[in-house]
Amino acid sequence: MEIDKERQKKARAYARKRRHVTLINMGVVSAGLLIILITRWDAGLRDLVRAGTRIGWVSHTLPFLQWQPLAGWYPWQILLYFLAIILFYQLLATPALVYGSFILPRRYGISIQTLSGWISDVGKNFVLNLGLEAAAISLIYGLLALQPQWWWLWTALAMLFFSVVMANLAPILIFPLFYKFKPLPAGELTERLVKLAASADTRVQGVFTMQMSNKTTTTNAALMGLGNTRRIVLGDTMTDRYSEDEIEVVLAHELGHHVHHDIWKMIVSQSILTLGGLYLANLALHQAVEQQGHYQSLTDPATLPFFLLLTALFSLIVMPVGNIYSRHMEYQADEYALQMTQKVDAFKSAMRRLANQNLTEISPSPLVEFLFHSHPSVKRRLQHADTFAEKRYSSLKASLNMPRRVAVSSSEPPGIVNNGSSTPRSAH
8 A cells, every 4th residue: 555646635635724714713713702802792601691690580580590609709600600611612713613624624535424414503502512611610710719719720630530530421411412433343453462462461341333424434443442442443434445464554553552551651641741831820810800900809800811811821921832742642652563463564554544544744844743643743653664664674683683593501402502582572
């Protein structure tokens, strides 16, 4: 399998347009939040929400909207304010969402999903995110009321716990909302993958296929879940066109993440970044409320656009740092796959096939890779495989050129060569 040059032309154009859509969307949303802050619509919306909850029939029918557990903290009003901000965000982001995730992928042959199917997935994703984000906002503002000096620490710890729970439950609760899963039929491929997992001391609940072919022409494979939900998952767009050796090295890469505890490392590293971002947000909020008097209190709903803008800016700034760490882990997982399988040709063939099928730009500019890519470029991964092969060849050549030694052990007759080891060469 070689790189398709025509596909690469399309891949470069597709990647460029996707970046433009992302940057434009970020700019529009950020500008929207800035306009809210500059024009003081943040306070105006707060006053509108509060006035609405005091209307006679509203206060009579929905008295809980006036609930105030602590002075200045109205949980339900904060949620109403949050809902208004989310709807405003969706209004701004919808054009980029439609173009970037439906029109553009279909234009380049990546998506084959129907409009109704796409709307269904977008709707489920919106409802799911809305529920999780509303819970997070309720937690944050509750802690701001109860622990105004240490809310950021308790929030980070809660998010760490939530990340661990979701990593465990996602394969059985979240992903099935968007894809159908079924066990891979018994056969040589299933046996090879289960055996490969066992050799990595990884217990899995089975090998499953994920139905991607009704939505996309791309493919993927993963080791999903933690503990009792961990399973091998292959896209059905992979099982029908990749050789067993290619699938084996792809899974070996995923097993490398498990062996190196990369899921836990990523959870911890993201939690540390979250902790740092929340601490900085804490300083900014206290400054805005206590020193500058921009808001009535820390739990003032009007602080929400300011808080969202702070977290968005922090995420944007630290994104390259997270990507550097992610690319390092991906490099290590590639190394593990090569060491474990010793199948360099299959690894390179799989990388090329993935690039062709997923319309991946094999050699993005260094700046683009540094800023936006969580994986090394395909070109770097192929070079890594070549370097591994050269080192293996040099090592083998050196071992063949070693002078033959006469055995000195009394258990071996003279003339038998001793290789100096009582065990086979480790795959690692």
